[in-house]
Amino acid sequence: MTSEREHHWRKVYTDKQPEDVSWYQATPEQSLLALDRFGAVPSQSLIDIGGGASTLVDVLLARGWHDLTVLDIAAPALAAAQARLGEAGAAVMWAVADITDWQPPRRYDIWHDRAVFHFLTQPAQRTAYIRALTNGLAEGGFAIIATFALDGPEKCSGLVVERYDAEKLAQTLGSGFRLDASWRDVHLTPWGASQAFTWCVFRRLA
Numbered sequence: 001m002t003s004e005r006e007h008h009w010r011k012v013y014t015d016k017q018p019e020d021v022s023w024y025q026a027t028p029e030q031s032l033l034a035l036d037r038f039g040a041v042p043s044q045s046l047i048d049i050g051g052g053a054s055t056l057v058d059v060l061l062a063r064g065w066h067d068l069t070v071l072d073i074a075a076p077a078l079a080a081a082q083a084r085l086g087e088a089g090a091a092v093m094w095a096v097a098d099i100t101d102w103q104p105p106r107r108y109d110i111w112h113d114r115a116v117f118h119f120l121t122q123p124a125q126r127t128a129y130i131r132a133l134t135n136g137l138a139e140g141g142f143a144i145i146a147t148f149a150l151d152g153p154e155k156c157s158g159l160v161v162e163r164y165d166a167e168k169l170a171q172t173l174g175s176g177f178r179l180d181a182s183w184r185d186v187h188l189t190p191w192g193a194s195q196a197f198t199w200c201v202f203r204r205l206a
């Protein structure tokens with residue numbers, strides 16, 4: 001059965017082109033910065049949570065990564081990414097799932113989430129996400145999580161979000177994760193609006 005959330009996101013990606021959504025970026029600069037800063041290498045596995053039609057997977061494939069998974073609640077988002085990638089997309093694992101209702105089938109070295117966790121406004125949703133993160137991230141692996149900052153927009157895609165600074169996000173994730181780095185970035189939407197983000201890198205503790 002389609003949930004309200006799935007319906008919302010399916011409609012977004014059916015009605016709009018990937019370049020026309022507020023979160024569009026031609027190059028995922030902050031994500032690449034985080035990966036480079038933490039010495040990530042193409043032999044590692046990475047899952048992009050709520051990856052949508054992001055071009056992160058394109059860049060990583062071009063850099064020689066070969067164990068990539070993109071998970072999203074909206075099948076049309078993944079279809080857009082697959083169409084753009086063509087044959088190269090066959091090397092990627094694509095998963096249509098709600099992260100709050102998903103049991104990782106394996107563990108990944110790197111968990112990447114740009115602008116997804118902040119949609120989880122209910123404690124039970126966050127608990128479910130953190131359970132998936134704990135089960136899906138290898139011990140010692142790292143999670144790159146970007147949310148709207150405390151002074152960022154109150155809504156995204158018409159949905160209310162929970163905003164974070166690094167301390168609040170670290171407290172929310174709990175003692176199983178150590179905050180290794182955080183920084184602020186201001187994303188410019190395709191129409192030039194500024195959106196302040198908090199970027200964090202967490203290490204999963206044993």
Ligand SMILES: C[S@@+](CC[C@H](N)C(=O)[O-])C[C@H]1O[C@@H](n2cnc3c(N)ncnc32)[C@H](O)[C@@H]1O
Pocket residue numbers: 005009023024025049050051052053054055071072073074077097098099100113114115116119156
């Ligand atoms: C703001 S967009 C960000 C997309 C992508 N991470 C990027 O940076 O371009 C949020 C994405 O999260 C997905 N999403 C929202 N709620 C989700 C959930 N509960 N489980 C999985 N994906 C979800 C949406 O379909 C959408 O693709």
